[in-house]
Amino acid sequence: MPVLEADGISVRFGGVQAVRDVSVHVGEWEVVGIIGPNGAGKTTLFNVLTGFQRPNTGRVRFEGDDITGEPVHRRAALGMGRTFQNVGLVKAATVLDNLLTAQHMAVGYGAVAGIVGSSLAFERERAVRDEAARLLELLGLLPVADLVAGRLPYGLRKQVELATVLATHPKVLLLDEPTSGMGPEEAEAFGERLLALRRELGLSVLMIEHHVPLVAAVCDYVYCMNFGELLVEGKPDDVRSHPEVVRAYLGDEAA
Amino acid sequence: MTPRVAPLLALAAVVLVLPRLVFDSADFALLSLAVVYAIVGLSLNVLIGYAGTISLGHQAFVGIGAFTSAYVVTELRQPFIVGVLAAAALGGAQAMILGGLALRVTGLYFALVTLSYGVFAQDTLFGIKAITGGGAGRAAPTPTGDGNFVPYYYICLAFLGLVLWLDWRMMRSKTGRALTALRQDPRVAASLGIPVKAYLLLGFAVSGVFAGIAGALFAHGNGFVVSNDFSLQLGILFVLMTVVGGLRSRTGIVVSAALTAVVPLIIREIPGLESALARPERTVPVVVLVAGLVAVGVGVLRGGRAAQVVGVAMVALSAAVLSPLHVPGVEPQLEQLPALDPSMLRLIVLPALVVMTLRTAPGGLGQQLRPVVRWVCGGRFSLDAGPGDLREVVDARA
Ligand SMILES: Nc1ncnc2c1ncn2[C@@H]1O[C@H](COP(=O)(O)OP(=O)(O)OP(=O)(O)O)[C@@H](O)[C@H]1O
Ligand SMILES: [Mg+2]
Numbered sequence: 001m002p003v004l005e006a007d008g009i010s011v012r013f014g015g016v017q018a019v020r021d022v023s024v025h026v027g028e029w030e031v032v033g034i035i036g037p038n039g040a041g042k043t044t045l046f047n048v049l050t051g052f053q054r055p056n057t058g059r060v061r062f063e064g065d066d067i068t069g070e071p072v073h074r075r076a077a078l079g080m081g082r083t084f085q086n087v088g089l090v091k092a093a094t095v096l097d098n099l100l101t102a103q104h105m106a107v108g109y110g111a112v113a114g115i116v117g118s119s120l121a122f123e124r125e126r127a128v129r130d131e132a133a134r135l136l137e138l139l140g141l142l143p144v145a146d147l148v149a150g151r152l153p154y155g156l157r158k159q160v161e162l163a164t165v166l167a168t169h170p171k172v173l174l175l176d177e178p179t180s181g182m183g184p185e186e187a188e189a190f191g192e193r194l195l196a197l198r199r200e201l202g203l204s205v206l207m208i209e210h211h212v213p214l215v216a217a218v219c220d221y222v223y224c225m226n227f228g229e230l231l232v233e234g235k236p237d238d239v240r241s242h243p244e245v246v247r248a249y250l251g252d253e254a255a
Numbered sequence: 256m257t258p259r260v261a262p263l264l265a266l267a268a269v270v271l272v273l274p275r276l277v278f279d280s281a282d283f284a285l286l287s288l289a290v291v292y293a294i295v296g297l298s299l300n301v302l303i304g305y306a307g308t309i310s311l312g313h314q315a316f317v318g319i320g321a322f323t324s325a326y327v328v329t330e331l332r333q334p335f336i337v338g339v340l341a342a343a344a345l346g347g348a349q350a351m352i353l354g355g356l357a358l359r360v361t362g363l364y365f366a367l368v369t370l371s372y373g374v375f376a377q378d379t380l381f382g383i384k385a386i387t388g389g390g391a392g393r394a395a396p397t398p399t400g401d402g403n404f405v406p407y408y409y410i411c412l413a414f415l416g417l418v419l420w421l422d423w424r425m426m427r428s429k430t431g432r433a434l435t436a437l438r439q440d441p442r443v444a445a446s447l448g449i450p451v452k453a454y455l456l457l458g459f460a461v462s463g464v465f466a467g468i469a470g471a472l473f474a475h476g477n478g479f480v481v482s483n484d485f486s487l488q489l490g491i492l493f494v495l496m497t498v499v500g501g502l503r504s505r506t507g508i509v510v511s512a513a514l515t516a517v518v519p520l521i522i523r524e525i526p527g528l529e530s531a532l533a534r535p536e537r538t539v540p541v542v543v544l545v546a547g548l549v550a551v552g553v554g555v556l557r558g559g560r561a562a563q564v565v566g567v568a569m570v571a572l573s574a575a576v577l578s579p580l581h582v583p584g585v586e587p588q589l590e591q592l593p594a595l596d597p598s599m600l601r602l603i604v605l606p607a608l609v610v611m612t613l614r615t616a617p618g619g620l621g622q623q624l625r626p627v628v629r630w631v632c633g634g635r636f637s638l639d640a641g642p643g644d645l646r647e648v649v650d651a652r653a
Contacts, residue, residue: 050446073449092439104447115430
């Protein structure tokens with residue numbers, strides 16, 4: 001059974017058909033890539049999958065259940081973790097506080113208990129802090145724990161964002177251009193990290209990615225979008241060499 | 256960090272003992288009001304500072320608390336504490352209704368909604384005779400006895416302590432983090448599993464509870480509540496004092512709100528100021544003098560040559576007018592001006608301070624007090640502002 005599945009998704013913004021009849025599916029343990037030129041509708045598709053955008057047509061299913069009408073936070077609770085193209089962090093908070101924020105669902109006490117300062121809340125807060133420290137250590141981010149997230153260099157911000165998403169204990173990770181701003185070596189290292197995380201945490205991954213070598217190295221399956229439509233799908237190597245894909249990326253003169 | 260004992264004791268002495276030594280027992284009515292204002296400031300801070308929304312109708316929040324408690328105590332013959340609890344509950348409930356609207360309209364439009372809500376409350380809601388006594392108002396007996404404000408001041412302080420505790424716990428728990436996240440980026444908050452709408456409503460509820468408590472204390476400190484106590488002017492004053500205090504800074508807000516409340520006392524204590532205010536030919540030069548001194552100060556601190564020159568000119572000019580020399584022709588002109596009401600003075604000084612806050616000291620009074628607060632809390636004393644989100648005042652979304 002696929003973890004995440006989208007069926008016949010279409011999204012229209014006024015005169016722009018951002019996504020037209022797109023179906024994708026992510027199986028358990030799979031790393032699936034979405035490629036496509038700028039404005040192809042990749043982020044819009046992500047917004048539909050994560051609940052920020054209601055599709056005009058189509059259904060989204062998570063572990064077999066229809067979640068098309070579910071709000072964003074409920075999908076997060078089900079196990080969907082998402083990063084943003086422009087880095088989704090609480091910018092004025094420290095890295096540590098971002099990781100505490102990300103454990104919102106796991107804290108295990110009610111909002112009112114926290115406000116009145118119940119002893120359970122105190123106790124659970126300590127556990128949440130320990131978990132944050134553990135995650136930061138795991139990702140090598142302990143040295144920046146007390147720095148303000150928004151003032152970190154871009155690459156570090158992306159790493160912190162990934163740490164926060166992992167802190168929500170996702171079953172499927174949706175990554176929107178995780179290696180943007182990285183050089184080829186960093187991107188390669190990121191790919192290895194991603195495969196290791198999948199092994200350790202049993203994650204499935206859907207990622208929008210422009211680094212073609214990275215896609216080829218880590219993805220089990222690739223979708224290529226252009227002008228809101230699915231152009232080609234298949235194994236990375238087949239998609240990469242497909243003439244339609246080459247033309248979409250390089251323009252007509254390459255065809 | 257373990258708090259330092261000596262400065263905390265000093266603070267306790269200033270708040271608990273010093274007023275007894277310095278002020279008459281009659282002044283304690285105003286001191287109680289200062290504590291009430293501090294609670295109002297903390298209440299507004301939850302909305303503006305934490306949740307990143309706005310309320311220009313907070314006088315209505317406070318007024319609803321005031322009338323609720325007055326009604327519960329005089330009509331239902333319940334003890335004072337029941338009145339306060341009822342005010343807190345109703346304050347929270349009405350704030351959540353307004354918060355429900357905030358989920359639908361945002362920004363300037365929501366600001367307009369809160370503004371109308373405040374005016375509507377004063378004109379209509381507080382005119383319901385059965386509950387508020389109509390225009391005649393409603394009695395709200397002081398629990399410590401008529402005119403006996405010294406113990407009442409300490410009761411108010413206890414409630415301020417409670418509000419500070421709740422605020423502190425909230426910001427150290429998942430609710431505080433959720434509010435911070437949804438203020439800065441609701442999309443990120445939602446994708447981390449935070450139900451954004453529910454937490455925005457919770458923010459309104461907490462703010463309303465604080466305001467309700469403040470309203471009850473206000474009512475029983477006055478001995479009487481009338482709808483005219485809760486004018487738009489008061490609501491604006493509340494917002495100004497909160498921003499000047501520094502959003503998200505408990506210390507700054509408490510100090511700024513308390514100072515705002517005791518302006519009449521300060522004016523009275525400064526010899527000659529009160530009579531001067533009643534005479535515009537004296538007031539205007541004094542205001543110019545103060546503004547000039549501020550301009551010089553800011554100019555020196557921030558190296559602004561123009562501010563220094565203008566400031567010196569203002570000081571010199573006003574000093575000449577005020578001096579026994581008299582500048583011919585100026586005084587008769589100034590005498591034509593209307594007299595300045597001390598309470599209006601706040602609405603002139605505070606906006607000026609807000610502009611200063613936003614321009615030169617984002618973070619407000621709280622930012623200035625921060626080194627001291629950190630030192631008291633056991634940190635090292637350093638003038639460096641340090642990390643933190645106090646500085647983000649400017650982007651407070653309406
Ligand atoms: N909220 C919106 N309102 C109107 N149009 C939108 C909106 N969001 C996206 N679009 C349009 O939809 C199309 C697809 O945008 P989308 O951001 O999904 O592309 P993308 O594939 O993620 O591109 P990129 O590689 O640049 O991130 C674009 O034409 C964009 O202008
Ligand atoms: Mg995109």
